[in-house]
Amino acid sequence: MVSPKNIEEFIEKVFFKLTENYIQQGAVINDLKSITMTANSKSAKNRSFRRCSKKLLVMLLMPFLYGMFNRYVYNNIIKNFQGTRCLLPNNYLIWEFTRPITNCDYCRDIKTPLILPNLTKEEFRFYSYSSRPMIIKNAAYDWPAHKEFTLDFFRNLYERIEGAYESIEEECQFLHFKSNFANLREVFAMSKDRASHREGEDPWYVGWKNCHPQILDIMKQFYNIPHFLPDDAEIPYSNYIFMGYEEGAVMHLDYISRLMWQAQVIGSKTWTVAPTPECDSECKSFKFSVNVTDVVLLDTRIWYHSTHIENGKLSLTVTSEYG
Template sequence: MDLEPKKVGVQDFHNLILRARAELGIQDEEVVHLPIVKQIRWEGKRFYSRNVLLLCAGLLFLVVIGLPTSLYLSIRDETKFGNITVQTYMSYLDNENPNEGYCLFKMPSLIYPFTRPPVNCSECANVEGIQYAYNLTQEKFISEYAFGMQPVLVKDGQQNWTAHDMFSYHYFKSVYSPGSEALEKSEKECQFFPYETEMRTLGEFFNMSDERVAGNDEPYYCGWSNCDGKAANELRKHYKLPYFLPPELDHSKTDWVFMGLSGFGAYMHIDNVGTTSWQAQIKGTKKWVLEAPPECHGTCISRMEVIVEPGDIIVLDTNKWFHSTEIMGKETSIVIGSEYY
């Protein structure tokens, strides 16, 4: 018949050690290194002693991710705690000594939305929606749109551009041909945004199969900066500074290209580029969704949507408006964009 296992206590284990020492001549040092003794010592430790690394990882996650996320959701949903937090933070900034500088360092993109300076909500309090413009004069652009939070869609922004007829995947591939100086410099010095694709470099993007380029295989959406001078000069043969932007605002030497297939786009995010930007829809159609920063909910319009079509240029402060994009229709989307200041 089955015998019930005997429970071994501390005294029993001590007596066993004494017998091993007396009858077998085993020293204490040898007993300590026996695998079974190590196991007993490990299982006898308290929970927090055995799981110290796990507990530290959990605490780190709570501090770095959990608390900022909870605060963000609290502010976004306009809870009492969120409103008090924002008011306290704004009061602190207002009372800071203007002669004392801030310590600045580059924040990771995932952390930046939780650490950015709050927006002055009076800047968007009068924004009722995205405005549309034709024949926009430079004077009106400066006075109403250039440096505020009022987004504007200029419907005739690409006057005298040839980009719509020239730009395509194969045209870009000819500019950044394999082994070319433009591609090599772009991969070393320029930025590449893979968004929802597995590609991590511009070279990988221009190594796609024709089936995938045509949309008959795995979809893609990505962006890159044309910071190589020769490539930039070639691309700029087919577009120029939008007519409504005064030349003195054209200080940016780097433009951006965004390209992808229907259904893809950029997730909801906020930029950290420091200046207002314009984006020209060369081909395809894209839906933009703008959301007010959480601290401005209740003061500013909470959400806006706009469809940007070929020939349009949208101008907005992407450092203050949270925004996402989605490519509509079947045509491949190609966008050129840049900042101004």
């Protein structure tokens, strides 16, 4: 049994060893750091996680749980540290390791998203807080954002508002995914050929969280919170933009506080969703496509998800939370 005074050192050594093994199996630290939407953007770098392989994750975690921890350590230490995420600030498996085991009722017998017409608040009430993936067709058809939101629009917006770039670095979050951009400034500085995805240019796909009040106020002139969401829903005054070509996001969970909605402003996108590893034997993964003006609703806290943009076309989405 590990003595209390040595517990922190013991856990730290084990997690570092776990990360080393994970990297040896092909995980990339930059991908682990830049893939996951987080509820608290100030600690985003400490809370990112990339799900490289469900089977690999189970293989790594099960021996760790049952081979290296006895009942005392598991019951008294891991449960205590579930609320203290900063113990090992550079280890990207902590979130997955401390994630509660999922009740598989949420995914059992679900093989497709629920596709609904552009419905009213009253009609949507029954579905409001469901964990089933849903697509609301043409729910964003009247948004001016379809014509206004472009790479140039956001470049001009961030260039002219003081402190806008700093807000991304200090308060919000930048997600480079597989692109070779370190920050939003580099995205806006790319060549016109690459920005247009010309032949021979590297594809790119990025996301960033907007939390600067002036940025949000201007953006809100061109889109609305989905009209069917319930009046009692808690909706943060922030959003994410995801845009780019081809690669999309790799499979991951989001460590956020609420359900997610995402409006397809430009182009289309193919989603792949999968159950948590403990539900593999009872649930199946599946794919679906979301077209321009559609809104997808997904509980990204329990559904692993990845995206891909088809046909070499630009995809641009607005994303936020509700709950």
